[in-house]
Amino acid sequence: MTRTGVVAIALGVSLAGPLGAQSSQFGVRGLGLPSLPVSARSHGAGGALGFFDQESSINPASVIGITRPTASFNVLQSWRSSENPYGDATGRDTHFPLFFAGGSINSRMSGSLSASVYTDRTFGLAFQQPVELRGESVLATDTLTSKGGITDLRGALAYAFSPRLVVGVGLHLLTGINRVEYRRHFDDSAYAAVRLVNEVSYSGAGVSLGAMAEPIRSRLQLAGFVRFDGDLGVDRNDEDTGELSMPQTLGVAAQLTPSRRLILAAHLIRQSWSRMDQDLRERDGAGAVNTQAAAFGLEWLRDGERSGRFPIRAGVRWAELPFRLTTDDAAGREYGVSIGTGFLFAGGRGTFDLALERVWRDEGAFTERMMGLKLGIGLRQ
Amino acid sequence: MTLRQNVVGAALVAAIGACDQQLTVPGQCPEFCPGGNSQVAEIVIPVTLDSDTTFVGYVGNLEVPALLVSEGIEPGEARAWYQFPSRPDTVLVDEWLPYTIDSVAFSFPMVGLDTLRDDLRLILHRVPITLDTTVTFEEMEALLTDESVVDTVALADTLRAGQVARFVLSGDVLSRLEIPADDSGFLGLGIRLVPGTGSGVRLGSLGGSAPPVWTTYARVEVSDTARQRQSLSFGADQNGYIMARPPITDPDALWLGGLPSARSVLRFELPLNIRDSALILRATLELVPASPFAGIPGDPGILQVRGVLRDLGGKSTPTFTAVGARELPSSGSETISVEVQSVVELWRGANGLPQMLYLNMLFDGGSFDRPLFRSTRSGMGAPQLRIDYLVPGRTEQP
Numbered sequence: 090m091t092r093t094g095v096v097a098i099a100l101g102v103s104l105a106g107p108l109g110a111q112s113s114q115f116g117v118r119g120l121g122l123p124s125l126p127v128s129a130r131s132h133g134a135g136g137a138l139g140f141f142d143q144e145s146s147i148n149p150a151s152v153i154g155i156t157r158p159t160a161s162f163n164v165l166q167s168w169r170s171s172e173n174p175y176g177d178a179t180g181r182d183t184h185f186p187l188f189f190a191g192g193s194i195n196s197r198m199s200g201s202l203s204a205s206v207y208t209d210r211t212f213g214l215a216f217q218q219p220v221e222l223r224g225e226s227v228l229a230t231d232t233l234t235s236k237g238g239i240t241d242l243r244g245a246l247a248y249a250f251s252p253r254l255v256v257g258v259g260l261h262l263l264t265g266i267n268r269v270e271y272r273r274h275f276d277d278s279a280y281a282a283v284r285l286v287n288e289v290s291y292s293g294a295g296v297s298l299g300a301m302a303e304p305i306r307s308r309l310q311l312a313g314f315v316r317f318d319g320d321l322g323v324d325r326n327d328e329d330t331g332e333l334s335m336p337q338t339l340g341v342a343a344q345l346t347p348s349r350r351l352i353l354a355a356h357l358i359r360q361s362w363s364r365m366d367q368d369l370r371e372r373d374g375a376g377a378v379n380t381q382a383a384a385f386g387l388e389w390l391r392d393g394e395r396s397g398r399f400p401i402r403a404g405v406r407w408a409e410l411p412f413r414l415t416t417d418d419a420a421g422r423e424y425g426v427s428i429g430t431g432f433l434f435a436g437g438r439g440t441f442d443l444a445l446e447r448v449w450r451d452e453g454a455f456t457e458r459m460m461g462l463k464l465g466i467g468l469r470q
Numbered sequence: 471m472t473l474r475q476n477v478v479g480a481a482l483v484a485a486i487g488a489c490d491q492q493l494t495v496p497g498q499c500p501e502f503c504p505g506g507n508s509q510v511a512e513i514v515i516p517v518t519l520d521s522d523t524t525f526v527g528y529v530g531n532l533e534v535p536a537l538l539v540s541e542g543i544e545p546g547e548a549r550a551w552y553q554f555p556s557r558p559d560t561v562l563v564d565e566w567l568p569y570t571i572d573s574v575a576f577s578f579p580m581v582g583l584d585t586l587r588d589d590l591r592l593i594l595h596r597v598p599i600t601l602d603t604t605v606t607f608e609e610m611e612a613l614l615t616d617e618s619v620v621d622t623v624a625l626a627d628t629l630r631a632g633q634v635a636r637f638v639l640s641g642d643v644l645s646r647l648e649i650p651a652d653d654s655g656f657l658g659l660g661i662r663l664v665p666g667t668g669s670g671v672r673l674g675s676l677g678g679s680a681p682p683v684w685t686t687y688a689r690v691e692v693s694d695t696a697r698q699r700q701s702l703s704f705g706a707d708q709n710g711y712i713m714a715r716p717p718i719t720d721p722d723a724l725w726l727g728g729l730p731s732a733r734s735v736l737r738f739e740l741p742l743n744i745r746d747s748a749l750i751l752r753a754t755l756e757l758v759p760a761s762p763f764a765g766i767p768g769d770p771g772i773l774q775v776r777g778v779l780r781d782l783g784g785k786s787t788p789t790f791t792a793v794g795a796r797e798l799p800s801s802g803s804e805t806i807s808v809e810v811q812s813v814v815e816l817w818r819g820a821n822g823l824p825q826m827l828y829l830n831m832l833f834d835g836g837s838f839d840r841p842l843f844r845s846t847r848s849g850m851g852a853p854q855l856r857i858d859y860l861v862p863g864r865t866e867q868p
Binding site: 171235289325 | 503512749751811860863864866868
């Protein structure tokens with residue numbers, strides 16, 4: 090991998106269009122379905138390696154692990170089965186949830202640029218209802234389709250005060266467009282079909298601070314980060330419609346290496362989404378609630394000398410969803426169980442990681458099962 | 471890393487990249503309606519007071535798209551006439567040679583006819599070539615005598631509008647088509663239906679799709695047998711029709727059709743919320759007749775409603791893409807509804823067209839129907855728009 094190649098991929102990252110995570114009926118409300126910006130490697134371990142994984146975009150301090158110019162991207166294919174009181178449906182979609190490029194600046198400092206899904210509001214809904222028109226009941230069929238979401242563009246720098254203490258800072262730009270199309274047609278052809286398209290665009294900024302420490306050399310690593318996002322500007326069809334107060338995020342993680350072949354990791358993340366509760370209710374939404382998420386995972390190196398030779402990864406994760414479908418139900422939740430592996434190619438300059446995850450989501454009578462296959466391809470100089 | 475692994479990796483990426491999206495799940499409001507459910511509503515908008523007007527004089531005899539011929543029907547008696555150009559006495563076959571007439575044919579494009587009848591018969595009369603559009607019905611009747619009859623021809627019961635009725639005359643009838651020297655080869659033809667028919671037909675005209683054609687089949691004395699038979703064809707170059715009863719005109723009403731034809735304009739004022747943000751599902755113009763409809767059951771007249779590009783009163787330019795249309799009943803006094811959603815849709819937005827409807831009869835001046843509707847000056851029953859519209863929920867709201 091040449092330096093030019095890395096720069097080319099980095100440019101691709103910066104020019105990439107709207108990203109997306111998986112579409113879901115749980116992404117209808119608020120800003121949509123939040124996404125954890127982790128690489129395919131970390132995803133295979135339930136996301137638990139994300140605080141320490143240099144190609145994930147959670148903790149800016151983890152960037153220190155990059156020693157050579159590196160670029161990577163991830164592809165996620167998901168298959169979904171949704172159920173709610175009005176019926177059930179299956180669906181599938183493909184997205185590109187994370188682009189990443191980075192490299193070392195000097196022996197103590199590394200930097201990266203990444204583009205990842207912050208929230209995804211891609212969904213399609215269809216429903217029928219009788220409407221009273223001119224004294225008669227006419228069946229109306231509505232379809233509501235939304236595509237897009239919010240992309241998190243991050244520039245991160247990590248500095249190693251010592252081999253056992255690293256701090257990082259990330260500057261975030263939140264941007265994205267949500268294209269919402271509403272259609273209605275009637276069984277009675279005397280009534281015209283209607284179509285309405287609106288574009289909602291978002292813009293905001295934030296900062297994250299992270300740290301990694303190694304209290305027990307080669308055995309235990311600890312990490313944590315905080316993130317502060319400013320108010321998110323919301324425009325509707327280029328018209329300013331106000332702002333949403335964004336959450337503050339706090340995360341802690343630990344990574345244990347009991348042997349040369351085994352890595353165990355866990356994290357806990359808390360986000361204060363309720364800060365935008367009032368903002369959403371004023372827009373006729375169902376509000377937002379604070380959320381917590383946790384993950385536990387492992388990576389087992391089949392050959393301790395060659396970590397890129399089909400390691401086995403596995404993990405579980407749990408997360409609360411911030412945007413409720415109704416004000417009656419408790420917050421939605423999602424659970425995930427994942428496995429993964431990977432290998433090196435091109436003389437160790439290329440990485441190929443694969444993660445397979447089964448996800449369950451529910452909120453009252455609304456449920457969803459999803460199978461996701463994530464591929465990550467990285468290139469190093 | 472083996473070649474196989476490379477191939478597997480590339481195939482996986484390609485397979486994922488090729489997948490399409492299937493997003494839709496069933497739903498229901500309010501759970502799945504961020505920003506609220508869409509609402510439908512209905513509003514009736516009366517025509518703006520004194521803004522409804524009839525203008526007369528759009529189509530005259532020369533532009534009329536069809537000639538009316540009728541007998542014993544409610545709209546009234548109608549007679550038509552054509553004048554054909556001069557037929558020469560010689561025909562060019564190497565040189566100009568005289569000819570002998572074998573037969574004569576008249577081809578009449580049928581614009582409309584009563585499809586419920588299979589016994590329609592036309593009477594063709596010779597009329598003076600001096601006949602013009604100033605002729606009155608009484609003067610015309612005086613010309614259509616037994617002595618002037620050329621022939622009586624039956625319309626085939628399979629004949630339909632858009633087809634051509636062709637009549638070939640030969641034998642003794644030809645003597646009635648001889649053209650006096652003073653007429654210089656010009657031929658005048660008057661047409662009526664057999665008395666007591668109780669129906670009507672609409673024939674092609676100069677101002678319509680095609681005038682009738684007069685064809686003469688002749689024989690020339692030349693040695694080449696293949697060139698002995700010749701034909702001369704001429705399309706009519708003047709035409710007109712006259713009705714016994716002029717259309718009812720009433721300054722307190724709105725009327726359409728007739729000759730010269732009448733058209734009407736109606737103006738409305740849509741509420742701002744409909745113009746700006748509502749989506750129009752259905753818009754119906756309701757017209758109350760001021761006198762019973764009178765038409766032919768098997769050949770209904772069609773009322774056309776359009777928008778206008780600019781409000782210039784009677785000289786407004788109507789739109790051609792958005793049109794509402796409705797067949798008129800041949801009798802009765804029921805309220806007429808015309809769907810005009812596509813027209814009203816053009817009124818919306820910052821650059822919407824004038825909120826005006828332009829009413830005319832299809833085949834303007836060439837239709838038996840001459841409807842008369844109530845107006846804002848009629849006391850009651852003025853035209854009105856019934857609009858069903860949708861106020862969309864703000865589904866895009868986060």
